Amino acid sequence: MKKVASIPLSDISRLEIVVTNCKIGLEQTRAKTGADYLLNGGMWNGDGTPCRGLKVYGKLLSLSPWGDIAGYGWNTPGDIRLKAKWDDVDNYIATSPLILDGEPLDKIPYDSAQGGRRPRSAMGIVGNSLLLFCSSDAMTPEEVRDELADRGCSSAMMLDSGGSTQCYFNGETIKADRLVHNWIAVWTKPNEEKENPVGTYRVTPSIGVNVRSGPGTNYEKVTAYAQNTLVTVLYAQDGWGRTDKGWVSMAYLEAVQSDRKTDNGIVIQDDFIPVGRKNRPGKSNPDEYITIHETGNISKGADAAAHASYVKSDSAANDYVSWHYTVDDHAIVQHIPDSETAYHAGDGKDGPGNNTSIGIEICVNLDGDFEKAKENAASLVRLLMSEHGIDIDHVVQHNHWNGKDCPYTIRHTGTWDAFLALCAGGEKPVSELEAAVDKLFDAGLINSPDYWKAGDYSVENVHHLLIKWAGSI
Ligand SMILES: [Zn+2]
Incomplete structure (x- = not known):
């Protein structure tokens, strides 16, 4: 039996390591803590003392890693990360990392006593959610790693295994007899307190804004965003928002999600690929070019919404396929923030097309109006040119980067110049x-x-x- 829980970080009110010192079992720990989720935690020695990294409520209980071991550390649920540092967080648990920075580890650090097939538990991060994994089916560490990678984890770590493997996931239980040293415990907010998903914001101060390692000015500065940078806030608390680079005061951000509109009145819908997916590498993009594509999919219903769900699929992630916007005859959906790299230009992970341009796919579905879709794409191009200061001579075809025959219809009807005129002039040119x-x-x-x-x-x-x-x- 396997139990897997995916809990949005913004729905978590408390995330703690609960130490029970091998004295009480799962049911008693539940009764005592009232946690909504409990999963057996780290390992311990024969004498009952914990091993590997373990820090609870700011107190270091163990630090006996071997080699360069990473563990999950956090001060608040929203800032949990798999990292090698424990000194700047109140909570830290290190066992055997499986996936680090989006990359499944070829060689998982564990000793022979932990190998082989046995029940296993693990934790990870998928997008903006905490994933808890418990399997009473026997698995190898490598099988757990592969399953969590398939589930989209950008990071993951194995917890204690074998006879320790047990959980309570909001009503569902895997039982074991062994009493364990500590637990990963999660309390979720009541429904009415759950935060709305947060979105895209623009940095307002002319001097830019500092990005800090935690939600407060007492945390160290890690980097800064320039004015007008569009940032995606993944989680917000106490007036601070967490982006993929760190924490920013919300006082210096203004929401652009709902009021971002083209000059022909189309509101841009955000439907982002979760952070950490293989096709959202998160590298920064200076937005120097705009690349025009056509989807090449003439099927009925192959509109912007259909492509938005495709780019979030496992198949798009595994094929490393992504782009920033899809435009049809009635909608514009954004899949990746402009400031990040996407994989659409076919010129490789480090290619200038992928790394310096914003990719727009125009839908060619036969039940859509292609002329109208082109008009909408041109209005989006105008918006992006003005937001990022991009000139019309930096609006290019996909063909420009790798020679592909894309955008196919525009190329084969000889209407590229007319499309550029549409982008530049805002009016349909008179033939x-x-x-x-x-x-x-x-x-x-x-x-x-x-x-x-x-x-x-x-x-x-x-x-x-x-x-x-x-x-x-
Ligand atoms: Zn293309």
Whole structure:
């Protein structure tokens, strides 16, 4: 039997290591703490003292790592991270890391007594959620690592295993007889207190804003954001927001999620790929170019929303495929913040297309209006050009980066220049043919210019026109 719990960090009111010193079991620990989730924690020696890294309520109980071992550390639930430092956090537990910085470890640090197939428990981070894993089925450490990688963990660590493996996950239990030294304990907020997902913000002060290692000015400065940087706040508490780089005071941020709108009135919807997925590498992007693509998917219903769910799928993650925006004839959805790298240009992980451009996919679904989708894409291009100071000569085709025949329809209908004109001018350019129709109307040779402009250049109409034209000479 396997039990897996995924708990949004913003829903957690308390996350603690509860030490029971091998004195009481799961049921008693539950009764005593009232925790909503309990999972057996770290390891201990034969004499009952804990081993590897363990720090509880600011007190270091053990520090006997071997080699360069990483553990989960946190002051508040929102800032939990797998890291090698324990001195700046109140809570720290180190056993055997499985996934570090999005990379499954080739060689998992454990000794022979921990190897082989046995029941296992582990913890990890998926997007903005804490994942707790408990399996009474026997597994190797490598199998646990692979399963947690498949579940999208950006970091993960094995806990104690074998006879210690047990859990209570909000009503579901895996029981074991062994009394354990400590537990990972989670209390969640009552439903009415759960925070709304937080979103995209713009840095407002002209001098920028400091990014700190924790939610307060007493925490050290780790970096800074310049004015107008768009940042994604993953979790907020006490007036501070956590981004992928650290904590920022919310007083210096303004929300852009709902008021970010193109000049033709389309509100940009955020539907981000979770942080830590393989196709959201998190590298910073200086936003020097805009790259135009077409989805190449003509299926009915292959619109922006459908592509938003595709880029969040395991298959997109495993194929390292991502881009920033999908545009159809009625919606624009953003999948990755502009300031981050995405994998759309086909020029490699370090390629300039992937690392310096914002990727836009235009939908070509047959039940959509491609001309309208292009107009919406052009309005998005205008918005991005003004937000990031990008010139029209830095609006390029996917083809520019790796030679791919994309955007296919635009390339094959010879309408790239018209698309750029649409981006630059904001108005649909008048074609030569339309201008000619206007001229003939003014000369009295045709009567219904709109009828002609709608595209009815049939042979019969052209014959009538020639006869009329001849008669006028
Ligand atoms: Zn493309």
